[in-house]
Amino acid sequence: MREEPNVNEAQFDYIVVGAGSSGCTVAARLSEDGRFRVALVEAGPKDTSPWIHLPLGYGKTMWDERINWKLYTEPDPNMNGRRIYWPRGKVLGGCSAINGLIAIRGQAEDYDDWARYGGDQWNYRNVLPHFRKSESFAGAANPEFHGKHGPICVAPIRHRHPLIDAFIGSANQLGIPCNDDFNGPSQEGVGYYSLTTRNGMRSSAAVGYLRPAKRRSNLTIVTEALVTKVRFEGRRAQGIDYTTNGRKMSMNARRGVILSAGAVHTPHLMMLSGIGPAAHLKAHGIDVVADMPGVGANLRDHLQLRLIYRCNRPITTNDELNSLTGKVKIGLQWLLTRTGPLAVGINQGGLFARVMPDATRPDVQFHVATLSADMAGGKVHPFSGFTMSVCQLRPESHGTIRLACADPTTPPLIHANYLDAELDRQIAIGGIRLARRIARTGPLSQLVTREELPGESVDSKEGILDFARQNGATIFHPTSTCRMGQDDDADAVVRPDLKVRGFDGLWIADCSVMPTIVSGNTNLPAIMIGEKLSSSILN
Structure with a gap:
């Protein structure tokens, strides 16, 4: 693994944008057998803060602007006009590096319901093997439900x-x-609860998936790099543009780009790249690559x-x-x-x-x-x-993510609509x-x-x-802003295989693809989504 701050115009097979729960999973799995040259691009720094690795330390990381986006919703009329604080991870590991460590997958019925949107491949029976594959369970494991040799350590209290x-x-x-x-x-x-911990330390996606990848020469990690745009040739994703240390840089992708920036920043980047509600993009002076009203819609949170x-x-x-x-x-x-x-x-x-x-x-x-x-x-x-x-667990209220302006450094507008x-x-x-x-x-x-x-x-x-x-406040589980669906679903952003509809070489793997929010904490489901997409690509 190479950790490089300045990689310009390099050629990769796959570029993964966002080193959170899903992004770490995808990058590690795609680079595992050496076939592909993979780049993982993260807006935040390396996960060197000791507060990240100490489970109680998220009382500190909750407010640390170096590793936390520190977002706020727009004034919510249903919440007495309050703006609600939304901490989101901006560091290797993403939210898995700053969350409350609760290891919950959701209910079997959640995934059986997903099958209405994504087919049987998303029902509980078919996602369960990916949960097991990701897990190293420290308790008395029932092999029907738990794994013993995965990257993420899960330990009962x-x-x-x-x-x-x-x-x-x-x-x-x-x-x-x-x-x-x-x-x-x-x-x-x-x-x-069971927690994503091992021997009293946090088991983040960066610890579990990226640390074992350090010996791989085909994995390049670029930190403190803000991706500003996905570049296209026609309807094929060709690469990304990003800024680091005040300089504009680019990367090229032979096979494609995988967006794993999360339920807030993935739709934000899609819209900056010209994919989203056409009238909204035009209002901000962005050239429309594809009119896709589902981008940034359907926001759910607990x-x-x-x-x-x-x-x-x-x-x-x-x-x-x-x-x-x-x-x-x-x-x-x-x-x-x-x-x-x-x-x-x-x-x-x-x-x-x-x-x-x-x-x-x-x-x-x-x-x-x-x-x-x-x-x-x-x-x-x-x-x-x-x-x-x-x-x-399953709120019916839904909101939106929208552009504040065309400047990639300006946070998007979050309308939670609780x-x-x-x-x-x-x-x-x-x-x-x-x-x-x-x-x-x-x-x-x-x-x-x-x-x-x-x-x-x-x-x-x-x-x-x-x-x-x-x-009331967020419990940090935004989802569904680029949700999956079948080809005849006008509001779907990705197909069941997580490819962006109408595009080649562009996938999304994070909580934004969830058609409905899961009944519980979202870290383990995000990792499962990363496991499922990488398995699909490799196979």
């Missing part, structure tokens, strides 16, 4: 916490069963609603981080045993449940953190606190009420002093919904 145990016990009393493997036969239930509780015992991570003794303790715990808060990140407990009366499968997900702060990744509160975050659909509003209310029932039940109720946010006085449907509008 082994050290129990009294708050999470109490949460599980209270959920059980409400009839929610225990589940020790959310990626196994069924997702429904409550338990500890909205998280965070309930904060005061705990009556000093057992929270707040207590440890707010004292010198506590900081020394967790530091030594990590150094000596690779366990403790530094090794597991923020969210340890998970729950998938149904809140709508007619739901046939889980429609909400909980992330339970043993700490509390004003926002995800923020400074912890001075009191003993913990957080229950609730999100709807809580626009009535179902989303009803599930938000139902999810918050379920969280409160758990907090008021059994062993967890014995640890709660009071509900800090939204507060006991907020109890009506209108009050709960207003809390959601005023406090």
Whole structure:
């Protein structure tokens, strides 16, 4: 592997744009057998920050502009006109280098539903082998669902916490069963999450896929290089233009270009390159290569609603981080045993449940953190606190990604449009009420002093919904902005084989191709998409 900041006019077989979860996967797999010369181009730097590799370190990387795009949505009329912060990875590993490490694939029904858009190759039975191929599972692996020799290490949380145990016990009393493997036969239930970690360190896509590729002379990685345009000869992708260190550069691709810049930046780059809604492109003075209204449309994201509780015992991570003794303790715990808060990140407990009366499968997900702060990744509160975050799994509200201008360095306009659909509003209310029932039940109720946010006085449907509008935030899962579909689907951007419709030598592999958002965290599905595309190209 060559890591070069300045590669100009070089000739490659494949150019992969974006070194996130999908891009690292595609670049590593395409370069694996030595047949192809592959370039991986990333706008951010190498993943050298120690905060990247320490699981709890994403409280730091959440705000680090060197490795984080630090995007904001446009003012959202459904969220009291607020602009909502969207952290996105800008570094080798992309969002897998700065995320919350939760290892969730989604529900089997998600992928069976994808088959309506992409054919049987996208049903659960046919994507499961790609999940297994990517995984090295550190638990007692069921070979039907888990892999043991893949690049991404997935480890169950082994050290129990009294708050999470109490949460599980209270959920059980409400009839929610225990589940020790959310990626196994069924997702429904409550338990500890598995994390993308190995020996107390983050297992990002850059660590898992790129590090083993270091000996390969046919893989070139270019960092701190902002791709500004895909170049075409007719309807064939010929290469890319990019800027680095203030200089304009280019690369050429013999076989093609694969866009893996994510659900925000892939449609942004497509539009800068002349592929998108024609009227919108013309309004910004961009020559239209193809009128494709689905580019930047159909944006989906999980909205998280965070309930904060005061705990009556000093057992929270707040207590440890707010004292010198506590900081020394967790530091030594990590150094000596690779366990403790530094090794597991923020969210340890998970729950998938149904809140709508007619739901046939889980429609909400909980992330339970043993700490509390004003926002995800923020400074912890001075009191003993913990957080229950609730999100709807399959929101019907959808938004758009649009150009702000034709300048590639200007971030795109993100219109998230949260809580626009009535179902989303009803599930938000139902999810918050379920969280409160758990907090008021059994062993967890014995640890709660009071509900800090939204507060006991907020109890009506209108009050709960207003809390959601005023406090809701992204849980960092944007998808579907270049979704797949069949040839007769006018809104589809890519075909089932992930080739951009009407083009040769141009593919997309990232969360933007999802026809619908998955029921859970998006890192593992993004890696699966990378595995699936690279396998298709190689075969």
